Amino acid sequence: MSELRQDPSTRDWVVIAPERGLRPHPVAQPPARVPVETEADCPFCVGHEAETPPEVWRLPPERTAPWRVRVVPNRFPMLAPDGTPRREVSADGLVRMPGIGRHEVIVESPDHWADLARADNSGVAAVLEAYRARYRALRAEGAGVILIFRNHGARAGTSIAHPHSQIVAAPVVPIQVRHRFDVAMQHYDDLGTCLYVDLLEREVHDGRRVVLETPKFVAFQPFAAVAPFETWIMPRAPQPAFGDVDDAALDALAPVLRNVLAGLAEVLGDPDYNAIIQSAPPGDESREYFVWHLRVIPRLATPAGFELGSGMAINPTLPEQTAELMRRAIARLS
């Protein structure tokens, strides 16, 4: 028998259906790998810096030293910075606005074959430092929402194999982001507590879905995980916005993220995944309703008509079981 679980952060339902994993005709899976373009063709490799727009950030900052991480505007941006994000309402009531914003690429390493799951702590921390620096810069420009994400593998939508993340500043607050925030605000109004603080406390107390605990961060698989092995990394010290994380927390986050990614690679064999940072919208960063968190969502299945039509996810695994597999994998690796 399957089970419906309510996601406390959206109030939406997830179908947890372990029997679906038994289907004799499993959902046909496309090959997972990005076409391996050669380093000679790669716009993100050392020596090809002229193929991208000029850097907006780099580590180390001195231009005389070789770069470890660099941030450049996306050459084919979904949003661009020139203009005013003003709504236009047509005579027949349709609303549109120019695509004003920022779309940047964080090139995570000079090494075409590097991977966060195999990097050392300082390599992961350098990427996180780039995230924070660009978050702060885009916040100062007045973004409506700032989205930081990483697409790993073809099934996660990667178009270039060289390891990179992306950051988008959009002029509007997406309905889904607003909805998550509204649910947390309602919880605060009802109970006087932060939904995410309560949620983390419950997960740590229960323990079955916890993947990794450290003094500053907890990695766990949520009760109503929308995909097998979905993993959240959340700070113990509640903070609404990722941009406000301090140096000590950034350094402490690096090994947790690396361990989670290495654990997923160990259990699932380098799965395709998306990593996304959920943060309060810039205008609401001072509200204590929300706690930023990093979500890793492996892309093992293809959402079909049910998911598109209902918005509900189907997860053929139990997070209590997959978290156990992750704990063992991380213990083996350390």
Add this chain to the structure above:
Amino acid sequence: MSELRQDPSTRDWVVIAPERGLRPHPVAQPPARVPVETEADCPFCVGHEAETPPEVWRLPPERTAPWRVRVVPNRFPMLAPDGTPRREVSADGLVRMPGIGRHEVIVESPDHWADLARADNSGVAAVLEAYRARYRALRAEGAGVILIFRNHGARAGTSIAHPHSQIVAAPVVPIQVRHRFDVAMQHYDDLGTCLYVDLLEREVHDGRRVVLETPKFVAFQPFAAVAPFETWIMPRAPQPAFGDVDDAALDALAPVLRNVLAGLAEVLGDPDYNAIIQSAPPGDESREYFVWHLRVIPRLATPAGFELGSGMAINPTLPEQTAELMRRAIARLS
């Protein structure tokens, strides 16, 4: 420059970014085809009826005649009918319920190699008749929501190549379904008119996004299409629930759906797609805020971290241009 368009049915924003289509490293596309299992292995082929649970509906109804369409419970259901869909709230506040509901498969033809895009009108009408019959039966059982969908091709999540649709009755109203209905209710409260009637009138008057017009139905690509070539088929006579469609409308819908699918096949070369019917939840079927419609969503791109983190879609095409391609293709075919 890209553009943000607000979807009037969700109030969410879609990034219309034609420049993104120019990327030299296009998003890596998995091969599109379902692994062709042989007819000998196919549980939906004639002669293999014993491999599925017993029929709940068939056409023609007489069991002595060969079937043209049959409906059977899914062998690996995401929801099953045994039990009471009662919420359980744990001591620490988590909500769950058993996965009670129905999950059925509509086998659309005895022919393993058939396809709705190439069927004749009576073949398409027979499938639509199965949709309506099962919608009515599941409504009578008290479903919270009834979802009818069709997954065509591996990238749309198909697991069996034999042409089939699915119908799910779930005990809860998904947030996304509730949200669409709420947006329509708000429009009604504000303006005293039906959002979908206004929307259809506007599309017909504008004409640039219209794909096909008939006396009873209009096919068009929405202003804020969430994917290239997304197409809606909507009745001119407003009706909230698909289950209430009459025989004449069902017969008139068949050639429109076939033409839309044939047009997509002509322009895009048999693309993978999901077709879904958006209908008012059974408890709200008497409200005149909503009009049921059939959405066809080709699956040409892979949603990545941006879409997962924001809920916003990215569409690299202009519906005004893709609708023109569809009009020409349908004219060529007829």
